Amino acid sequence: MVFEESYLEGVYHIKPRILQDDRGFFFESYNDKAFAAQGLFLNFVQDNQSFSRKGVIRGMHFQRYPHAQGKLVRVAHGKALDVVVDLRAGSPTFGKADSFVLDATQNNMVWVPVGFAHGFEALEDCVLMYKCTDFYHKDSEGGVVWNDPKLDLPWHVQQPHLSEKDAALPLFDPDAYYF
């Protein structure tokens, strides 16, 4: 596994080693020792999977303390633009975003630590899978709206298919204490 740290400290783009043979391919989608070698000591308690049609955006989501979640995200089918926004108070990159194309043919992943809003756009019909370090807790959910002009996120689609909940998310507040 190759770990590339984003300019957003603590976010990693991870490329697994794909082993091909005449049957197909194999890769390790998570290895505790490989993550520990990067200083990432994780305890995943929930795995999620969603299917999204091309043009869907889900996000930008987070859960507040004490149910804040780190997420290890990948795409098992299709392609997605995965986007993270730093919401850590005092971070030199507070309010800044990074994005990664997650592609089922490459099996690349993104580690999104606690303190970030996370979302994605389905660039193709796609299956997103992610491991979480805390359980879903509805009352702790928070978010910022996908098209906040201050965040200026690099979406490909102009008129995405959104959930009602996501369409009504608040704007990013630069003075708020998120994490």
Ligand SMILES: Cc1cn([C@H]2C[C@H](O)[C@@H](COP(=O)(O)OP(=O)(O)O[C@H]3O[C@@H](C)C(=O)[C@@H](O)[C@H]3O)O2)c(=O)[nH]c1=O
């Ligand atoms: C996230 C989640 C949702 N649900 C339920 C709530 C609801 O009825 C249905 C769909 O929920 P949502 O609309 O919130 O699903 P979705 O918009 O896919 O939410 C996800 O978006 C991405 C970007 C993330 O980063 C995730 O952490 C999560 O917030 O599934 C669970 O039961 N467990 C969960 O862990």
